Amino acid sequence: MMSLTSGLDAAIAGKPFDSITFQLPWTARAFGLMLAASRAGHFSLKTFQAGLINTIDVSESRGLEIRTEEDYYTCWLEALTNLLESKQILTGQQLEIAEDKVRVRLRALDHDHSHTHIQGFPAPIYMEHGKCK
């Protein structure tokens, strides 16, 4: 039997107004992106929801329980990309190229950052050695 424990206890501990914001930045983008595309008329919320239900069902039938926001939005992301592909709004190849571009950009950022990063603590700007009596 699935338990409500293992990570969910904290979520259900009496905090009346928590969980309003997104715990991970990418989940916020996934949420906003779906709504923006739906509001722009590319698909209805109902169509997206049908895909989400299917993705969650497949995931759970393979024993992958949804326990966290990450688990849930991973299904959301998969449902969204599948829908965009089925609507021929984007293709897998386009997405693969776009992902490569993101990786290149991130690696470049990482590289630049490593050159400017101060290793350890900076040295003091003034030092005076103590004198033995």
Added chain:
Amino acid sequence: MSIDKHNHDEKHHHHSDIGDKPWQAIRIEAVESLLHEIGVINSSDVDAIVHHYEEKVGPKTGARVVAKAWTDPDFKARLLADGLEACAELGIGGPETERLRVVENTDTLHNVVVCTLCSCYPWPILGLPPAWYKSSAYRSRLVREPRKVLEEMGLQLTQETEVRVWDSVSEIRYLVLPQRPSASAGMSESELMDIITRDAMIGVARVSV
């Protein structure tokens, strides 16, 4: 070619090869840049939606509705008859909820809401659902053993209390109108808003003073 190149079993808790950046973050950034490029969406629209749901709506919106219903019997009657229309009187609503059914808790009846298939929730009234609401455990168990699940979540119901579990779907979302605690007599609408919790409006808790 399928968009989904990842092995499904590896999807949970899998990181990309770039620092701590999860693969989902890379993918969503790629999707967003593509959709922006081809004019399907504008990234500023995504920003606005995220900001709206992070800052503008949340359980306090629902608490306003409940506090009003507790203090205005005519509003309560309208709310129970047509949730969305009554909420609209307070300037509350949005395109993401087609129909809102408000169900009232009494001394002998307790209502609780779940979405057994995914995570349907009255976003414009309660904001985004908590993590546990979307969990497999809550979704699968509440409908089978509601009293036990509610007890695990800290709510004990007497055997005499009837329990109704409402399955939220895309067309109809539910809001529980909790019982007003007797100790709250004399409190103003804004004071009442402070004691009304998200969990009470889902039906997994009572309101207490």
